[in-house]
Amino acid sequence: MAPSALRSGRLRLLVATVATLAVAVPIAWMWENSLVPDTYDMATMGYHDYGGGPHGHRHDHQHDHAGTAVADLVEESGRPADVSVTLTVRRQDGRYTVNGTSPGPTIRATVGDLVQVRLVNENIGDGTTLHWHGVDVPNAMDGVAGVTQDAVMPGDDFVYRFVVDRIGTYWYHSHQVSHEQVRNGLFGALVVDPEDPDPAVLDRTVLLHEYGTRATLDGRPGTTAVDALPGRPVRLRVVNTDNVAQTVWVTGAAYEVRAVDGTDLNGPEPVTGKGIEVTAGGRVDLGFVVPPGGARVDFGGTTALTLGGDPSGGREAEPPGELIDLLDYGEPTGTGLDAGHPDREFDYRIGRRLGFLDGRPGRWWTINGHIFPNVPMYMVGEGDVVVFHIDNGSGEPHPMHLHGHHVLVLSRNGEPATGSPWWVDSLDVATGDSYDIAFVADNPGLWMDHCHNLPHAAEGLVTHLMYTDVTSSFSIGGRTDNHPE
Structure with missing residues (x-):
């Protein structure tokens, strides 16, 4: 082989090797960086920013801070x-x-x-x-x-x-x-x-759940009939245990949304011809009076509850064309929370991109552009007033659930809340929507903050809220048996 041809061959080999390394080394680094270590505990997350600090800045705390262990935060x-x-x-x-x-x-x-x-x-x-x-x-x-x-x-x-x-x-x-x-x-x-419940009220709790592809009400498919005399007031507690929101509506009677996620609404007004969306993981309490012809409550058009008769005559349910908007439903009243001058403000931007999650390649959910476990740890101090700016640009809706706290919805897409104070622990954030929410950090600990479409959480849409004077007691993944999602 001529010297020039030999040099040309070596050059091509060198270029190919460099090009391969240029691709392989970053991929190997991303793969290594995605792994959950065998000794991984939540506290280690608190010492990286990843866009989780107030206004994107680093947190004002030290790695070796002392504090109360999670395991010691118990009831008397x-x-x-x-x-x-x-x-x-x-x-x-x-x-x-x-x-x-x-x-x-x-x-x-x-x-x-x-x-x-x-x-x-x-x-x-x-x-x-x-x-x-x-x-x-x-x-x-x-x-x-x-x-x-x-x-x-x-x-x-x-x-x-x-x-x-x-x-x-x-x-x-x-x-x-x-x-x-x-x-x-x-x-x-x-x-x-309450301490003195009204005995005249028919108080009924129903759980919506899909086993496989079969939608059920309290574990039973189809329509459930309940005996109820005309004139009987009803409080119907609806619990959505599924991964997606469900629309609920009442036929035959006007109804009120009495409570959302365990908090009573102020001045709820009677509605007809509208549905109410129940977030995955969320709850709504409906109030109505059984009319002479009975009342029917439909859940997503697949299961139903009749009380004192079926005013639809058993016909296939027609979902309403309009939903109650909790942003302006009910009457405003005091909240006891001044969110105008928060102690902490955070961004929680939900997206999706290609990458590695614990060594697995795929298209994963992201928080502030990062894939779990390299996501923000949101750090707060006890007594802080905290505001989160949640933005969903991921292409799918996400029912977001913060443990240990109830949060107040301040606005959606820049439109302020003007109805009854809307307190939630589970909030459905549609794709393209943004919310501002606020709460007081009054329950010390290390709290999960995640999507309650639970497969989404298993696909990385999970992070945590941690108090600065609390230390972790447990670890996940690796050699442990702990796999929360």
Whole structure:
């Protein structure tokens, strides 16, 4: 071979090698950077910015700060329980049950009660937990594997203790491999009554859930009939345990939206011919009076509840053409929260891009442009007034759920909220929409903040809110049995 040809061949080889390295090295770095370490714990997330600091700046805290451990954030031990329940969970033929049923039994308490629940894992090999969705429990009682406790393995148990200090409609569900366990039945309702409930009111709780492709109401498909005399007032508590929002509407009677996510609305007005959208993970309480011809409540057009008769005559449900907008529904009143001068402001920008999630290539959800675990840790101090700017540019809706706190919706797409104060723990953020929300950081701990379309959380749409004087007690992934999503 001529020297010139040899040099040309070597040059081509060198160029090819450099080009290969130019592609391979960044990919290898991205792959390595995406892995959840065997010793990974939530506290390590708090020391990277990733766009999570106030206005994108770094957080004002130190890596080696001392503080209260998550495991120590519990209810007082000396007080006896007012409500004591044992829930035994098991898996059989791919379905999960709680005390032999799905949905599990409804837990009922009176405001101010101390609730004690003993969780027994009979045979769920992946382990399990119970999260008290919408209840602002002490952090160590929140039931998130790897964040607030270790997963409860087969043959083991765990005792949850917390005071229910606000009336309302809530629910419980697994937060270990939750996208599988909740979908396949590991959930139930929790209702907190006022001290003197009105005995004249027919108080009914219903849970919407899709098992596989079969939509159900309290585990049953089709229409459920309830006996109710004309003139009987009804409070219907609707719990959406599915991964997507459901539209609910009433035929035959005007109705009011009495509460959202456990908080009563102020001055709700009667409506007819409109539906109400119930966020995934969210709850609404509807109020109406049974008319002489009966009332029918439809849930997404696939299941229904009739009370005192069916005014539609059993005909196929016609969904309403308009939805109630909670941004201007009801009457304004004081909130006790001054969001005009917050102590902390954060951006929470939801997107999607190609990359690696724990070593797996794919198109994953992002927070502020980053893929889990390299996402922001939102750091707050106790007593801070906090404002989040949530923006969804991902192409799909996301029902966002912050643990341990209720948040006030300030605006949507720049339009201020003008109706009843709209407090939520689960907020459906449509693609292209933006929300400003606010809350007071009054429940110290390490709290999950994630999409409640649970497969989305498993695909990376999850981060955490951490108090600056709290330290992590648990870890996820790697050699642990903790896999919250």
